[in-house]
Amino acid sequence: MSNTHANTRPVLEIDRLTLRLPEGQAARPLLDGVSLTVAPGETVGLVGESGSGKSVACRSVLGLLPRGARTTGQVRVCGRDVLTADRAGLAEVRARQAAMVFQDPRASVNPLRRVGDFVTEGLRAAGTPAAKATARAEELLAAVGIRDPRGALRRRPHEFSGGMLQRVVIAAALAGDPALIVADEPTTALDVTTQAEIIAILTRLQAERGTGLLFVTHDLELAAAICDRVYVMYAGRIVETRAAGELFDRPRHPYTAGLLSCTPRIDPDAPAPRPIEGRPVSVSEAPPGCAFAARCAHALPRCEEEAPALTAYGEGLAACHRADEGILL
Numbered sequence: 001m002s003n004t005h006a007n008t009r010p011v012l013e014i015d016r017l018t019l020r021l022p023e024g025q026a027a028r029p030l031l032d033g034v035s036l037t038v039a040p041g042e043t044v045g046l047v048g049e050s051g052s053g054k055s056v057a058c059r060s061v062l063g064l065l066p067r068g069a070r071t072t073g074q075v076r077v078c079g080r081d082v083l084t085a086d087r088a089g090l091a092e093v094r095a096r097q098a099a100m101v102f103q104d105p106r107a108s109v110n111p112l113r114r115v116g117d118f119v120t121e122g123l124r125a126a127g128t129p130a131a132k133a134t135a136r137a138e139e140l141l142a143a144v145g146i147r148d149p150r151g152a153l154r155r156r157p158h159e160f161s162g163g164m165l166q167r168v169v170i171a172a173a174l175a176g177d178p179a180l181i182v183a184d185e186p187t188t189a190l191d192v193t194t195q196a197e198i199i200a201i202l203t204r205l206q207a208e209r210g211t212g213l214l215f216v217t218h219d220l221e222l223a224a225a226i227c228d229r230v231y232v233m234y235a236g237r238i239v240e241t242r243a244a245g246e247l248f249d250r251p252r253h254p255y256t257a258g259l260l261s262c263t264p265r266i267d268p269d270a271p272a273p274r275p276i277e278g279r280p281v282s283v284s285e286a287p288p289g290c291a292f293a294a295r296c297a298h299a300l301p302r303c304e305e306e307a308p309a310l311t312a313y314g315e316g317l318a319a320c321h322r323a324d325e326g327i328l329l
């Protein structure tokens with residue numbers, strides 16, 4: 001975690017990104033005016049229930065859009081808009097500026113190729129001589145806690161457990177020394193002990209190297225523990241963003257409060273988890289007003305008709321008509 005980069009240019013600036021699929025022109029877009037920044041060295045969480053658009057948003061950072069998607073707005077990585085970049089520009093962003101760690105490490109690697117090929121791929125594509133790339137790969141595998149890195153380079157993915165393979169994926173992500181890592185639920189496919197190890201490795205290396213980290217998760221408590229700032233997403237829109245501590249202690253959006261109250265706590269005195277009533281609406285069926293209104297205990301008729309804009313409350317922003325009324329206290 002770091003809070004020392006208030007005046008530095010962000011490594012990621014998503015600016016009013018709206019993303020529609022061709023067949024759904026009339027329906028609500030998958031992403032609707034999403035804005036988000038990550039500063040150098042900053043850890044930023046993106047949280048929300050399944051289907052809220054977290055993966056679509058973070059894949060857009062590497063220019064990975066659903067087929068036929070139409071976008072407005074910008075996604076700038078180190079100042080370059082990836083949505084308008086040509087092939088060479090996009091390849092450079094992926095090789096040197098931003099890397100992604102996906103949920104399932106087995107889906108990220110080619111099962112037939114050796115681990116060494118996978119970790120050195122980006123380096124070799126960027127013109128690093130083979131011997132130097134191999135030495136760097138060994139160094140990276142050691143940094144993520146793989147014993148016998150030299151031997152590991154010759155092994156194939158099936159010889160690794162899921163947790164060990166996710167370490168390999170993190171090593172490969174760090175190979176080009178990117179300014180930004182996007183981690184999309186990087187531990188969901190792993191057991192609990194391994195999850196903690198992977199989070200510790202990722203956050204340690206990110207802090208040591210000053211890399212910006214966009215961390216996607218549905219676990220608000222985990223986000224609060226490791227992130228500097230958190231964005232909360234619902235039905236394709238950002239509904240709240242603020243510093244992790246303030247978000248956890250004093251949420252302003254009823255959806256954030258709902259996510260917090262359904263998260264199990266370690267503290268024995270904490271209230272028992274309570275699920276948010278109703279189911280998340282899919283982006284396409286969201287009503288014209290606040291997409292959360294149908295599940296919100298505090299909704300007024302206005303909430304169903306008029307979408308609330310993200311507005312400053314406290315040190316952050318919330319999109320709720322009632323955010324200044326203290327309804328969540």
Ligand SMILES: Nc1ncnc2c1ncn2[C@@H]1O[C@H](COP(=O)(O)OP(=O)(O)OP(=O)(O)O)[C@@H](O)[C@H]1O
Nearest residue numbers: 030049050051052053054055056057066067282283
């Ligand atoms: N290629 C695609 N074509 C059509 N719809 C898509 C595509 N990709 C995502 N969607 C839809 O966009 C919405 C957001 O999906 P997304 O995967 O970003 O959600 P998420 O918040 O990451 O969920 P999860 O936590 O389950 O990964 C969903 O309604 C999903 O069905």
